[in-house]
Amino acid sequence: MKVLLSIKPEYANKIFSGEKKFEFRKRVFKNLEVHTVVVYSTMPVGRIIGEFSIKHIHQDSPESIWHKTKRFSGIDENFFNEYYDGRDLAFAIEVDNPVLYKEPINPKEQYANFTAPQSFKYLV
Secondary structure, three states, X not given: OEEEEEEOHHHHHHXXXXXXXXXXXXXXXXXXOOOEEXXXXXXXXXXXXXEEEEEEEEEEOHHHHHHHHHHHOOOOHHHHHHHOOOOXXXXXXXXXXXXXXXXXXXXXXXXXXXXXXXXXXXXX
């Protein structure tokens, strides 16, 4: 099963360049059958640009997650700390085999009534 994640263009590009090997989330999908993340690069791009396999989903305190992931986080520590401010739990989706599509997909042509997911959307 696949999920669609909305990711800002700056971070989406870092995933496909190999600079960012972790995608951070405040919550993740409960369905354990999810093995692939499809990347929707938010505006101004507004396209589905690629996908990656999930190597592992790390779940721990923000401090522990930062310690494990900071080298390939693709973000700075201040941004990370602001994102998880007041939270006891952090999730880091470990990126494996990122594939950038040759032609980005316009999701409005692919899916009827497309709206970018706030967190994630299951794809069938």
